[in-house]
Amino acid sequence: MNSGGAERVVTTLANYFALQYNVTIITIVNTTPFYTLNKEITLKSCVNEINNSKNLVSALKNNTKLIKTIKKHLKSENIDLVLSFMTTSNVLSLIASRSLKIPCIISERSNPYIYTNNSFWDKLVKYTYPKANFLVVQSNLIKNYYQTFVKSNKVLILSNPISETLSSQKNISKKRTPTIINVGRLDSNKAQDVLLKAFASINKKDWKLVLIGDGELRKDYEKLTKKLHIANKVIFTGNINDVQNYYNTASIFAFTSKSEGFPNALIEAMYFEMACISTDCPTGPSDIIENTKNGFLIEVNNQSQLESRLIELIDNNTLRDSLGKEAFKTAKAYEVSQVAEKWNELIIKLI
Structure with missing residues (x-):
């Protein structure tokens, strides 16, 4: 929840939806929000700082812990629906929410033709993204990319709101x-x-x-x-x-x-x-x-x-x-x- 485009969008949508829903924001890392949040919004985090993975084994171990923590928060807050933003969060949220049979909408904020994943995360994206209820993107070019492995009726273009x-x-x-x-x-x-x-x-x-x-x-x-x-x-x-x-x-x-x-x-x-x-x-x-x-x-x-x-x-x-x-x-x-x-x-x- 630092400064940035995706963070402002999350804040804007959360503040809007807090007027009609109970909203919880779960971040991977514990941070003080840069943008002002509605006081009714609950803030949860998974870790105080990220442990950089030295190899595949440590990466699996670290991400497994994150998924367990996300699941714990979803249960404790009685979450009915998950909205996720950014690639890492999308993958982790999908695994956590689907294991609990909670619907999940994910949103990609960057251009996948420019910002590419390593082979490990690329495989995770192609395995998990088709399991989302909807994938929200911002342009036809990005939509075309994800439609190669996610059903086209699940990939939707929604613009970012102005705060x-x-x-x-x-x-x-x-x-x-x-x-x-x-x-x-x-x-x-x-x-x-x-x-x-x-x-x-x-x-x-x-x-x-x-x-x-x-x-x-x-x-x-x-x-x-x-x-x-x-x-x-x-x-x-x-x-x-x-x-x-x-x-x-x-x-x-x-x-x-x-x-x-x-x-x-x-x-x-x-x-x-x-x-x-x-x-x-x-x-x-x-x-x-x-x-x-x-x-x-x-x-x-x-x-x-x-x-x-x-x-x-x-x-x-x-x-x-x-x-x-x-x-x-x-x-x-x-x-x-x-x-x-x-x-x-x-x-x-x-x-």
């Missing part, structure tokens, strides 16, 4: 500043280095760039800003709880990912009526953005295209406003009430 806690803090009366933002983990897949280089190249006076998030490449990116002579114009916020302040006041959202499961930050920025530029990466952005109508799509790793679109938006306030208004029309379909009710239809079928 109600976040959407309720939208404030269109706020004045927008000459600021470009990027929201996401600072790693090679999010490719913020491309954005930093593009920002340095266009060198627009009075504009600043804010990178919201943290990750293993933060120090490298901080060094890069010094090398590019833009350190005084780039802000690294780390993980924050008030991202809505930037969505309300920044002027441009730039998304440079090489791949996505579903781009949560992009749809959030669109909901806040920001002018958005995104790579046309697999998967998600092209399902949300209609190029030049409600945002801009650019090629992955294409710095020159990014520079061109940034300059176009920086120099044209009217264009920024029009793209932002169209973006909001698209993003409204991702409000939690609409998305969560589609999840609820699945829940009602199984309990």
Whole structure:
């Protein structure tokens, strides 16, 4: 339950369902939730820290313990239905829930063409996933992958909801500043280095760039800003709880990912009526953005295209406003009430 896209989705759905169901969240590792949870939600964990498996035998031993703990929690909380997110949790939850004859809906959050499992986990996925009542994914490309070994009528596309806690803090009366933002983990897949280089190249006076998030490449990116002579114009916020302040006041959202499961930050920025530029990466952005109508799509790793679109938006306030208004029309379909009710239809079928 740290910061992150999947964690925000779990929090958003849990808070929504807590109004009509008894909700328990079981995490593999004991963590303090980054996002605010409804006080009625019960939190359980399996271990305080993960023991890295040294070989196949230790892996089997560690995961067997986790399954036993999950089963214990399912029994003690009188669970009627399991919703699971992420590959490891999906496999463990399926084994635990099916052994207790509890229905289980699993959800994959990443692109399986990019993030591949080792041979051991690949076999576990192909053995367990067909046993799920439903498998929820975010795009047709990902659906096609899982349909090769899971019955097609079990694989469903459901969008990620925008957190109600976040959407309720939208404030269109706020004045927008000459600021470009990027929201996401600072790693090679999010490719913020491309954005930093593009920002340095266009060198627009009075504009600043804010990178919201943290990750293993933060120090490298901080060094890069010094090398590019833009350190005084780039802000690294780390993980924050008030991202809505930037969505309300920044002027441009730039998304440079090489791949996505579903781009949560992009749809959030669109909901806040920001002018958005995104790579046309697999998967998600092209399902949300209609190029030049409600945002801009650019090629992955294409710095020159990014520079061109940034300059176009920086120099044209009217264009920024029009793209932002169209973006909001698209993003409204991702409000939690609409998305969560589609999840609820699945829940009602199984309990």
